[in-house]
Amino acid sequence: MDEAIHINHKDFPDLITKKCGFSEEKAAREYHYAVTDKYGEGRFNRIMLGNGIEVNMVDVIFHNNLRLHYKLKQPLFEVVYMISGDLMFFNNEMNSIMKMRNGEANITFSNYVEGWLEYLSNKHYRYISICTSQPLSKALCADEDWDDEIGDFINIDNKLSNHLMIPQKINPILQVPFIQMKENSMSSLLRLVYLESKAMEIVALTLENEIIKHKDTTCKIKLNKSDLSKMYLVKKIMIENMENPPSILELSKMVGLNTYKLKVGFKEIFGTTVFGYLRDIRMEKARLLLENHELNINEIANEVGYSNPSHFATVFRKKYGVTPGHFRF
Template sequence: MEIKNIIYKAQNSRWVEEEPEIIQSNPFETVAQIPKSLGKGETRTIQIRDGLSIGLINQRPTQSFMYNVKHNDLLELSFLLSGKMEVFIPGTQERCTARSGVSGLVLARPGFTIEVPANRPILIASLLVQPALIYSFVEDNPGLMLEGLINALNGPQDEIYCHEGAITPAIQFAIQQIISCPLQGPLRQIYLESKALELLALRLDQLNSHELNSNRPKPLAHRDIEKIHYAKDLLMDNMENPPSLLELSKQVGLNDFKLKKGFREVMGNTVFGYLREQRMAKAHRLLEEGKMNVTEVLYGVGYNDPSHFCSEFKKRFGRTPSSLIN
């Protein structure tokens, strides 16, 4: 997204438009502070190279607001890591609710509007990609079956394309590396370019798999997909003491077979495989922050056995938990 094209709209007794405070941190990176009347946080845009940029939204709103995002024929890949938002296309009936753990691939000309609820921190990572980069990927990789996306890119200016996918552990780890990049200057730009391309490849592979399997019989009903996301939310809210599979199936209103099958289809992992990966991701983040020791972190993410936690952590990240804080 282009910072200069963002306008916040806050609702008190009436709609009030506010432009963000712009901070130029380096030649390729721009930060916009959320208007103080709406809360705290920022929107960061990092221009990686022609046709590819990263957006990071990390905000704590004190009241509900909307902001308009305008693109010039760009494809947006968004990753909602925490929080909730409503997305709609002005002038159309297109509207959807996005929840944490979900990635959206959106082509909407000339842009769209995001509505963020009050008192709910929100963290979003996004990639903005020019069509030429997608075309080059398809030309260089004949195995890519991105027919739906390519048709949308070649379609009329009012064409709307949207694909929803899960934020897999690999995608989440790549995003975390982008957020916590320790480098500065030109090396930072090189590092972030490699991670942005990795993230783009992972998301296009997800879309490619979806298109290859698009003729599968009996897809999940929309109401069942909602229940799967509810099950995911219950797991995340009770990470320290999660419900059993039978308890979870009763809470969301699906039998355990449909829950297991549907969860793998929607989230790309088994129920407790997903929980394990999210525990590891949270543990990695907490250890990197350096505010808690290893014992506090392992209990905080739901482990009771230190040796089991350390073994799982090393298997996932290739290093011990203590190495992140020593």
């Protein structure tokens, strides 16, 4: 068996070209790695999109079994759709060998991933993966005001993470954008724009249908009177510190709750996340200040915790449908 070591995403080009002797071509943000006759036929296409998201399209046949080992120390989010071929893989976190078959998909959502995947000889493997090796909250949104809220929104426990990693028949809703990516034949520039839109669609559908809905049915907790009092204390702290709010970890220490109970309990009681509530009270205060006409818009932005007036205007428009300037006049 031929073997190669895949350390992380950045090492992938060197791994393929040097260890396996595959040829490499680069065009804009696309990398094409052609399998040489020594190993088989086909290619790996790697497409680097915005916000650290990448698409990998694989269409290969190997003469001999090939096992790729990987050890990823940075956060990884990946959705894989297997079009053809039975791909064997092992993940240390689950400590089991699994097989992904035609028409199946799996989701990796972990801060540390180690294991291997194996291509069997003379099998035609075709699959597409959407992945990012940076925190998913960063890939989804560069807006600092939404970063903590998104982080809470997509935070999952090990039980759910392991469940998602088990290959299952792909959800038809999720299958459609994968197929559209595979069959896309647009010119290079428009192709990248199209692929990025489809990749983000897949990420959104995965979060909504495979993660958020699952969490909504499982993440219920019991809160006693003391817990309820602490939740209202959280609201009070956020109101008093909206200009420079504490982090979730800092909040949990201030009120004496673990971060999980704080995040889940707050949303159960108030119907929004801690940072969603912060955004709402900031915008309400900003609206009142705009109506008073005593401060200019830059001063109001600072007053409610935004150092960047443009960022403030964007969040205000999302909330009220108009810019602060149009609201005032």
